[in-house]
Amino acid sequence: MIGKETAVGRAVRIVFLVLWLAFTVFPLYWIAITSLKAPGDIFSFPLAYWPEHFSLENYSELFNKADFGTYLTNSLIVATVAGAVATAISMLSAYVLARFEFRTKSALLTAALVTQMIPAFIALGPLYLLMTDLKLVDNRLGLILVYIAVCIPFCTVMLRGFFENIPDALEEAAMIDGLSRFAALFRVLLPVMRPGIVAAFIFNFVNCWNELFLSVTLMNSDANKTTPTALNGFISSFNIDWGSMSAAAVFTILPTMVLFAFASRHIVQGLTSGAVKG
C-alpha cells in the first residue's frame, strides 16, 4: 500500500510510537501508583516509581471520609439512564436524518452545530431557574433529563454515520414483506446496528459520567452528588489531599477506561464515519 520502508525509517517510526505510548500511559500509571502508596509515602523523597509497600489506605480513607460510594452510585444511575435514553431517542432522529431528504434538515443540523459553539456557562443560570420551576433541582431525574439533552446532538450525528453505512435495501426488503417502517427499523436494522448502538451508548455514558459543571450547578445535597462534583470538592480547600484525590481519580477513570477498551474500535468507527468515507 505504501512504499517500502527503509531500516532508518522503521527505527524512527518504532522509537516515536514507543515514546508516544509511554507519554500517554505514564500519567495514568502515575496516578494509580500514587493512590497505592501509604499516605505518608506520597510526600517523601526520593519519589518512588515502584513503591516498596503497597497500601490501600487511601482507598479506605476515601470511603470513610467522604461518602464516595454514594457518589459512585449516583453517577452510575445518572449516566446509565441518561446514556440509554439519549441513545434510543437519537436512533430515531439519526434514522430520519440518514434516510430522508426534507426541507428543515440542514436547519436541524445547523442547530446541532450551534449548540457546540455556545459556552455552557451562558445557560447555567436560566437552566437552574427552569429546574427550580419544575421542582427538579437537586434531583437525579432532573440531572438525567438535562444530560439526555446534552448527549442527543452528538449521538444523533454518530448514529447517522452508522445508518448511512447500511444499505437501504435492507429495510426496503422488510417493508416489501409487509413490515411497517417502525417494525423494519427495530427488527431488521437494530441487529445490524448493534456495534454502533453500543458505541453510542458508551460515548454517552462516558460523557455523563465525566460531566462536572451542570452537576455542580444542579446537585447541592451530599446524597445526590456525582463523582466529578466530589472531586471538585476535594480541590476547593487550599490543600489538596492527594492521597484521597488519587484514589478517587482511579475510581473515576477505571470504569470509563474499561468501557473504552471494550468498544474503542466501534467508537473510532463512529467518530470517523461521519467525516471520512473510504
Next chain:
Amino acid sequence: MPATSATTTGPKTSRPVRKQAAPGARNGPRGGRKREFTTRRGLLIAAFMAPAAIFVAVFTYYPMIAGSQMAFRHWDLNDLTNTSWVGLDNFHRVFSDPNWGTVLGNTGAWVIGSIVPQLVIGFALALWLRRRFRFRGVYQALIFFPWAISGFLIGILFRWMFNSEFGVVNDLLQKAGLIDEPVAWLADPHKAMIAVLIANTWYGVTFFAIMILAALQSVPDELYEAAALDGAGKARTLFQITIPYIRVTLVLTVLLRVIWIFNFPDLIFGMTGGGPNNQTHIVTTWMIKITQQGDYGKASALGLLVVAGLLLFTVFFLLATREKREVRS
C-alpha cells in the same frame, strides 16, 4: 463536556463527504424518495424527530436563549431586585476590564498552542500507524484512553505531576540533568501556560490521529503507485498527493478542534483554576469565575462574544479553504 463538543464533526462534514464517497456506492433510494412526498412521510419524519427536538429545545436552547438576553440586562445574583435593560453596558464592562487583554492573549496562545502540536503529532502518528504491525489494534486502544477521561480530571492529573515539591515532572527533569532545582511550574504564568498546553496535547493528539488515519486509509493505492512511477520522493508524495487528497478531513478536523478547544475551560479549571493571579484564564474559564461571582450579565456578554468570535472564525476559515476543496471533487 469535551466529547459533546466534538459533535460538530457531523453536520459540517456530511456534505463534502458525499463527494469523497465512491461513485455509485449509494444510488437509488435517496434520489427516489426525494420525489415521493406524502403527508404520511411528513408525519413519520416529525414523529421520529420530535423527542430529540423537544429535549434539545427545552433543556439546551431555551436556557441558552434566556441566558443570552442577560447579556443586555443588569443581572447580578447579589442584587436581583434590579434586572433592568442596560444595552451594551455589560460588553463595555468586559472590554474595560483590566484582565481582558491578558485573557484574550491567553485564549489565542491556548488555541494556537494546542492546535499546532496536536495537528503535527497527530498527523505523524497517523502516518506511522498506517503500516500494519502486530498489536496495532492494542496500540490504538491504548493511545485512545485519554479520551475516556474528563478534561477536569486531566487537569488534576497534570496538576499533581507538575506539583513543584512532589511532582514527578521535576523529578524526571532533575534525573535527566535538565534542571538543577525544582521548578514552580504552576506558580509562574508562562510556565503554567506551557504546562496546561502539554496536558491538552496529551489529551488532544489522539483525535487528530484517528481522524487523519481514517482519511489516509481512503487514499487509493493507485495514487501512490503512480507517484512512485513518476519518481516522486517521500516528501513530494506527502505534500502533493496525500495532503491534497485528505484536505477535507484536515480542514474540518481543525475547524472542529478550534471550536472545541476554545470552549474547553475544564482542563484549565482543574489544573490552575485560572491562576496564578488570573494569568492562565482563557475566555471561558474567566466566564466561570465571573459567573461564580454572580455577575451573570457580564458573563453572558462574554459568552456571546465567544459565539460571535467562533462564527466569524468558522466563516473565514471555510472561505479560506473552500476553493481548494472544490478542486478536489
